[in-house]
Amino acid sequence: xxxxxxxxxxxxxxxxxxxxxxxxxxxxxxxxxxxxxxxxxxxxxxxxxxxxxxxxxxxxxxxxxxxxxxxxxxxxxxxxxxxxxxxxxxxxxxxxxxxxxxxxxxxxxxxxxxxxxxxxxxxxxxxxxxxxxxxxxxxxxxxxxxxxxxxxxxxxxxxxxxxxxxxxxxxxxxxxxxxxxxxxxxxxxxxxxx
Amino acid sequence: xxxxxxxxxxxxxxxxxxxxxxxxxxxxxxxxxxxxxxxxxxxxxxxxxxxxxxxxxxxxxxxxxxxxxxxxxxxxxxxxxxxxxxxxxxxxxxxxxxxxxxxxxxxxxxxxxxxxxxxxxxxxxxxxxxxxxxxxxxxxxxxxxxxxxxxxxxxxxxxxxxxxxxxxxxxxxxxxxxxxxxxxxxxxxxxxxx
DNA sequence: GTCTATAGTATGATAGAC
DNA sequence: GTCTATCATACTATAGAC
Numbered sequence: 001x002x003x004x005x006x007x008x009x010x011x012x013x014x015x016x017x018x019x020x021x022x023x024x025x026x027x028x029x030x031x032x033x034x035x036x037x038x039x040x041x042x043x044x045x046x047x048x049x050x051x052x053x054x055x056x057x058x059x060x061x062x063x064x065x066x067x068x069x070x071x072x073x074x075x076x077x078x079x080x081x082x083x084x085x086x087x088x089x090x091x092x093x094x095x096x097x098x099x100x101x102x103x104x105x106x107x108x109x110x111x112x113x114x115x116x117x118x119x120x121x122x123x124x125x126x127x128x129x130x131x132x133x134x135x136x137x138x139x140x141x142x143x144x145x146x147x148x149x150x151x152x153x154x155x156x157x158x159x160x161x162x163x164x165x166x167x168x169x170x171x172x173x174x175x176x177x178x179x180x181x182x183x184x185x186x187x188x189x190x191x192x193x194x
Numbered sequence: 195x196x197x198x199x200x201x202x203x204x205x206x207x208x209x210x211x212x213x214x215x216x217x218x219x220x221x222x223x224x225x226x227x228x229x230x231x232x233x234x235x236x237x238x239x240x241x242x243x244x245x246x247x248x249x250x251x252x253x254x255x256x257x258x259x260x261x262x263x264x265x266x267x268x269x270x271x272x273x274x275x276x277x278x279x280x281x282x283x284x285x286x287x288x289x290x291x292x293x294x295x296x297x298x299x300x301x302x303x304x305x306x307x308x309x310x311x312x313x314x315x316x317x318x319x320x321x322x323x324x325x326x327x328x329x330x331x332x333x334x335x336x337x338x339x340x341x342x343x344x345x346x347x348x349x350x351x352x353x354x355x356x357x358x359x360x361x362x363x364x365x366x367x368x369x370x371x372x373x374x375x376x377x378x379x380x381x382x383x384x385x386x387x388x
Numbered sequence: 389g390t391c392t393a394t395a396g397t398a399t400g401a402t403a404g405a406c
Numbered sequence: 407g408t409c410t411a412t413c414a415t416a417c418t419a420t421a422g423a424c
Contacts (some may be wrong), residue, residue: 007389021307023217027418037391038290042419090405102306109303111362112296113215122364153365158348161355168305170316179348184380186384199407221400231409236401238407 006044010058013051016140018099022052022106049116060124063100067097069142079138084184086135090159091166091176101163108160129153136191143191151187158183200238207249208256212293216246216300220288222306250297254318257294273332280329284353285371295357302354314369323347328383337385345381352377 003011012034027048031038045051067125076082090101111117121175133152137143162179165171171179206228210219218275221242225232239245264283268274284295307310327346331337356373359365365373 017266020306021303023215024307026416028416038418039392039420040390048418081362105306107363108358109215109299111364112358113213113218116375118363121362125359125364150373150376152317153369154352154377157355157359157365157373158352159355160358161351161353164302164306164354164358165319168302168315169312170305170319171351175347179344179351182344183348189384190380220398222398232400233402233410234408248395 010055014059014099017106018102019145022110059100059103070131083135093175102167105164129156132156140191204252205250208253208293212296226346275328281374283368298360323350326350334385
């Protein structure tokens with residue numbers, strides 16, 4: 001099916017953000033990448049900030065979708081396997097994952113100086129932390145909610161840190177995967193011992 | 195002592211980078227912040243990239259100094275206390291720490307799109323990981339080096355992740371401190387059990 | 389909805405006086 | 407070394423035709 005222009009623009013924005021960063025995103029360049037006119041972008045998104053907001057949401061939805069798809073495709077019954085796969089999914093050398101991770105890192109960095117981005121990013125982070133906490137609770141039902149959330153926040157924050165190092169060539173993919181697996185192991189071990 | 199203009203400008207640049215980011219640094223605004231003229235900045239630093247290069251070096255030197263000073267000032271007999279304080283040092287709401295953490299985050303983010311930055315950043319990361327691994331080895335001398343380094347990488351990567359969330363207002367300072375302390379606890383526990 | 393053309397402005401950089 | 411004044415351009419955003 002032919003995609004509507006709005007989606008085409010957001011896909012192009014995701015690619016461009018992965019290549020040049022949020023700071024390097026130019027409306028004119030985005031128009032060229034998407035194969036549309038300059039003006040159309042303003043028609044659909046109002047202004048540059050609107051493009052960024054929509055693209056963040058788009059990337060988020062896409063990430064959720066591929067996570068769900070992947071978990072479903074693998075027929076993962078074991079809750080621990082679901083937890084591991086969900087986090088490992090962020091360390092794959094595919095265009096989509098690279099785009100998502102890069103864009104996420106960029107948005108995080110931009111939010112340090114852009115108050116408007118903060119609310120959306122904080123909310124997305126809250127949801128993501130909650131989902132991981134739920135996965136932990138599925139593995140260890142006896143663990144109190146606040147302890148599960150604490151472990152989840154550490155795992156997702158670690159994931160962001162490792163992702164940043166991977167994308168800046170400070171860490172190999174295999175090493176990043178090993179480190180996150182070790183962290184899951186450690187957190188579950190500690191929680192299980194309570 | 196009265197500082198020379200060059201230093202005054204770099205100090206002002208550090209403040210502005212913490213407020214607006216590397217990309218948000220405007221020469222005109224920098225001139226106002228430093229209390230000098232527009233042209234003087236070009237006289238001393240040649241161009242915008244020159245300002246950035248000099249300022250990042252300036253910030254790096256300053257960070258090394260305050261870390262060394264702080265660890266020396268607190269009479270730290272207990273190796274574990276040294277490890278905890280070293281990592282907690284990055285979670286303080288002081289201008290210097292904020293400026294340094296912000297600049298580090300900016301550097302990491304920029305390295306994703308700038309190949310030239312990667313080598314320096316990777317080396318700095320390697321040194322930092324090694325120092326933390328040494329601190330872990332001081333707490334638990336029986337632990338093999340590769341296990342200590344693994345734990346160290348997880349802790350420093352987690353620190354970067356938490357730092358990003360703190361600076362983008364996604365996490366309170368207290369929460370970040372609690373999470374990193376919990377991680378130190380978990381890593382040392384796991385290593386001690388081997 | 390989509391395009392072309394352009395206005396408005398912010399910003400990096402330079403020239404030249406002192 | 408330092409300042410004022412100004413140029414050149416890159417970028418966001420809007421207007422108006424189709």
